[in-house]
Amino acid sequence: MHRYSLIILLLLVSQVVLAQLSPGDLSKAHANLEGLSNCTQCHVIGEKVSNSKCLDCHTLLNERIVSNKGYHASGEIKGKECVECHSDHHGRKFEMIRFDKNTFKHDLTGYELQGAHQKLDCKECHQSKFITNKQIAKKDYSYLGLEPKCAVCHTDVHQQTLSSSCNDCHDQNQFVPASNFNHKSTQFPLLGKHENVDCEKCHQTEIKNNEKFRHFAGIKFNSCTSCHTDVHNNKFGPNCTDCHTVNSFRSVTALSNFDHNSTNFKLSGKHKNVDCKSCHKGSYTTPIAHNRCSNCHQDYHQGQFAAKKLSPDCKNCHSVDGFAGSSYSIDQHNKSQFPLRGAHLATPCFACHQQNEKWQFRNIGKTCVDCHENIHKNIISDGFYPNQNCTACHQENAWNQIEFDHNLTAFKLKGAHTKQDCRVCHFTKNNQGEATQKFSGFNQDCLSCHQDEHQKQFEKEGKTNCLNCHHHEDWKITNFNHDKTDFKLEGKHATINCSACHKSLETNQTFYTQYKFKDFSCATCHQ
Structure with a gap:
């Protein structure tokens, strides 16, 4: 018990001694220096608090003072003792750094507050997130x-693409507009029309x-085409200023010795002799439609070739040497809706x-009857030439070449009939030479076309069948059997x-051979 009592007594004595040595608790910032063993960290034995002791810990502040930078190196503070402003032993919650923010002269820090910075609260800038150390x-x-x-403090909206000194362009009142910026100080001073161009058109925004x-x-600004579309597609080279000024693209400075062949419309043929003003009615810089002949020339054909937007132009048939004549070829015609064949190849265009x-x-016809007279109209049945298509019988090589299958009719052609011209049977002429056509209603009996040279001697029941004796190949009597x-x-x-018995007789001034006899007695022929 005596030993424990001694320990308690020593503790009580130490507390009394400590209380007599320390005037109070240290601030929160110096709390780690609490205790008798740490007094010499700040105090010199037998002396007051030393500046050198303070600056041994506050090395960053010491560096600034040595470098003669900042508030503590200013004439108002330099030479003062630290404890004059920053005393301690006033408790944990004591603020060692205290000053009147309203009267504080910020320019003593080496950074004078100007413009919008004067209206800011200190804490808006003095935050740990802005401190690089x-x-x-x-x-x-x-x-x-x-x-x-x-x-x-401020986000670099230019993402390190410009100078780090914002004051080169901006003042401290506001970021927009950049009042300190002068485009004339750049490598591209704004001249002429460029002075009125909205910044956004050149300086575009993206994410x-x-x-x-x-x-x-x-x-890029070395060439006009860096920003402007070259409407001439480099036909006149990259230097627009050879012809244009910065005041206006429509202001042209030079036209003498102008090479029109360097444009999209080379002058050739009769165009070489046309006066410039005939095409350039107003300014020479005013765009002129020139892709089609009809842009300048009246359409003689009055829209016949304008059925489609991509219809052929005059140059497809004519040349710049003159509109007279045409270069439209047979091959081109054969790609049209009416290919040329046969006799049509030799037919002149007109x-x-x-x-x-x-x-x-246009619309001059596609079928035969659109151009040729149909002499068989209402005479030949439509079944033999549907839609009056003449090529069902005739050929394009020559009109008299007929390829008709007569076997499709009720009268099939055989023998000598196959060699006859159609007109022999189907066309008859009167005394005045007028032809009459007939393609239907024929009697198929031989005598409907051929003359009965036998004066009806072989007629039976009103009909004479020549084929009983003759055949189709020729008129020889090959089928007769006496x-x-x-x-x-x-x-x-x-x-x-045969002529010994079959004598020639005459009736009505017509001679014929007698083949029929009423009497076959010997005396009929023999005397």
Whole structure:
């Protein structure tokens, strides 16, 4: 018990001694220096608090003082003792850094507050997130560690593409507009029309690194075509200023010795002799439509070739040497809706396309009867030439070449009939030479076309069948058999000449051979 009592007594004595040595608790910032063993960290034995002791810990502040930078190096503070402003032993919650923010002269820090900065609260700038020194940034608060650079507090919207000195373009009143910026100080001074161009047209905005970003650096300006579309497609070279001025593109400075062949419309043929003003009615810089002949020339054909937007132009048939004549070829015609074949190849263009004073190339017909008279109309049945298509019988090589299958009719052609011209049977002429056509209603009896040279001697029941004796190949009597008649040839009769019995007779001035006899007695022929 005596030993424990001694320990308690020593503790009580030490507390009394400590209380007599320390005037109070240290501030929160110096709390780690609490205790008798740490007094010499700040105090010199037998003396007051030493500045050198303070600056041994506050090394960053010491560096600034040595470098003659900042508030503590200013004439108002330099030479003072630290404890005059920053005393301690006033408790944990005591603020060692205290000053009147309203009367504080910020220019003593080396950074004078100007413009919008004068209206800011100190804490808006003096935040740990703006302090680059990691040791200071760990503190709850500090007025040290801020660099007087715009980008320390402000986001660099230019993403390090421009100078780090924002004051080159901006003042401290507001970022927009950039009142300190002068485009004349750049490599591209604004002249002429450029002075009135909206900045956004050249300095476009995009999203870069997930931030809104406007391009100010790296913009190409060595050539006009860096920004402007070359409407001439480099026909006149890259230097627009050879002809134009910055005051207006429509202001042309030189036209003498102008080479029109360097444009999109080379002058050739009759165009060489045309006066410039005939085409350039107003300014020479006013665009002129020139892709089609009809842009300048009246359409003689009055829209016949304008059925489609991509219809052929005059140059497809004519040349710049003159509109007279045409280069439209047979191959081109064969790609049209009416290919030329046969006799049509030898037909001159005007025969079809100039039926009157005006040339016509559209809606002149596609079928034979559109151009040729149909002499068989209402005479030949439509079944043999549907839609009056003449090519069902005639050929394009020559009109008299007929390829008709007569076997499709009720009268099949055989023998000599196959060699006859159609007109022999189907066309008859009267005494005046007028032809009459007939293609239907024929009697198929031989005598409907052929004359009965036998004067009806072989007529049976009103009809004569020539094929009983003759055949289709020729008129020779090859089918006749005398043995099938009423007088069979026997003996000498078999070798006798036909004319010995069949004499020539005359009736009504017509001669014919007698083949029919009423009497076959010997006395009829023999005396």
